[in-house]
Amino acid sequence: MKTTPEHDAKIANMTFASVYPHYITKVERKGRTKEELHQVITWLTGFDDKKLQELIDEKATFEAFFSQATLNPNAHLVTGVICGYRVEEIENPLTKQVRYLDKLVDELAKGRKMEKILRQA
Template sequence: MNTTQEHNERIAKMTFASVYPHYITKVERKGRTKEELHQVIEWLTGFDEKKLQKFINDKATFETFFEKATLNPNAHLIKGVICGYRIEEIENQLTKQVRYLDKLIDELAKGKKIEKILRA
């Protein structure tokens, strides 16, 4: 199943600040920490906690967020299904990057070891 243009545009315009609290809630509800969440986000994007806070304060869109990110060279190893989409089959680069992040957070919430999540 591939994404539609409308779907891709909606994701691009969504703000990181609007989704971030849901990330925290999801991982903490499953016994993981905000620090682990930040470790996973930093691995994927290169953004430390200070930079994340700036994106939140600026209400940056995912488009801006990933434009400024330095994606981890091993990000291509993130595979599987998230939100009904097989990551490897997503053609739109931005949508794929957002789904990478979703998948990592999902794995964290499911209790996977950090070393496995970070594709070490």
Template sequence: MDNSEKHHQRIANMTFSSVYPHYVDKVEKKGRTKEELTEVITWLTGFDDKQIQSLIEEKATFETFFQRAKLNSNAHLITGVICGYRVEEIENPLTQKARYLDKLVDELAKGRKMEKILRT
């Protein structure tokens, strides 16, 4: 994984609103719903649908997005490979949180059961 400061800054400065439509497309193409995506994001961050929409409208960066989030106490249970890297081994906290979200979206798109995705 590119552990350079430049890579981490790129993720920090990326807006949630620029990535969210891709998340929606990805899960809907695989037969899942936007509501299920919201449930996953809510589980990870504590944001409800209204807060998610507000962050999209605000064009909040991932840095702002995760600063405001109340990360689920079970987020550390998210393990596995995303983009060729193990999420549990990512050292930069913000990059790791962004990859947690990517991993959950991937699991949703792959048809994994919601109770497994939400680590219950």
């Protein structure tokens, strides 16, 4: 699925710190915890809580955030529609990675079991 260059640039320049509070609100409103959110983020990126806080404090863009991440080898198993885009069809690698994260947060908020969210091959 094609995204526009403007859309990709907007996502790349958005800061993780600006979106993170929304992730917390979304999962907590549905009865999940910040710890579970961190577990999902850690699974996708390899970041521990300390590194995550550093990236928030420095207001890292999603481009900087994912350039420092070690993407989970099973991240490609994250599929489905998020924000009107089918994740597996997104061509821009950074946009795809951000949408992986959005999809995982969405699944957490919808009450999906953690073992299903943290995909195993």
